[in-house]
Amino acid sequence: MEKNRHEALGLSSEDVLKMYTTMVEARMIDERMWLLNRAGKIPFVISCQGQEAAQVGAAMALDNTADYVLPYYRDMGVVLHFGMTAKELMLSGFAKAEDPNSGGRQMPGHFGYKAKRIVTGSSPVTTQVPHAVGFGLAAKMKKQEFVAFTTFGEGSSNQGDFHEGINFASVHDLPVIFMCENNKYAISVPLDKQLNIEHVSDRAHGYGIHGESVDGNDPLAVYEAVAAARKRALKGEGPSLIETVSYRLTPHSSDDDDSTYRSKEEVAEAKKIDSIHTFGQYLREAGILTDELENDIRAKLRREIDEATDYAEEADYADVSTLTHYVYEEE
16 A cells, blocks of 8 residues: 555545554454354354455445445444444344344344444345345435445355345436455355356446445555445446455354365465555554554553453343344234
8 A cells, every 4th residue: 555545535644543443443342252252152253354444444435424334244344433332242242132233132243223324134145235225215215315335245246136236226326335345255155156257346337337346455445436436326326336355364154164165374375464454554654553552542442342341241131021022013
């Protein structure tokens, strides 16, 4: 990354330091959740590690007072920027009653927080895509200025929900940003067994919309692409398909053994361009980040995550009397 690229994008030193801090926060929460899972304290983790740059770079290009996000299960960086806290994410991990996503009813990663404009997702992958298109249709029908931003993995781009959603959005010029977080693996299926094209974004041509692929390890590149897509959408120029290319640094989930389908050497090679390190280096070269400041940031985040973990572990589970809430209509 060239020095001071952020200034050309209209971002201040404070902006990019916030970008980095949110990336580190997502990584540290994720790492804590893996420890809690391996200690038998939380049941499941589906990781964001390796994709933080794409998530935070994109989220910062949106307006979190107007736009709606329909994230997929890895998007901790997105929901943190849109206002979720470490405590709330831990409450979800422990499946406690105060979990704002679902009151402890859904698995971790099923983000949904109405007050923060985060639209709930579900376990079947890609269902958030047609939902985002519905939000885009609402914006057009109501003549309101907002975009719907949705994310998904490259495996999801092979499913019907993706094609039906993107086709409808294209035909009706809806203000939707489709962002594919290509992390090279659909669970255990490598990219070359998923696609017979070079880029997921090549599919945009078939629907007559803008498509581009960017380095998912470069949050500034992602910010630039999503900011431009948002401008086009609000001008009535329709949806965009942005592909961010990175690498999933962990197994698919805490229930997955990735050693059965990829080598340790492959993962180690990917870690050399981990965005936490490369973006940190960019900020150092720009004179924004120092070792002392980074230590302060990490110490503050560690305290917050410790407090969040303790609070969530001691919090109450949902009362059994609420078991059918949100399932059946109530008088």
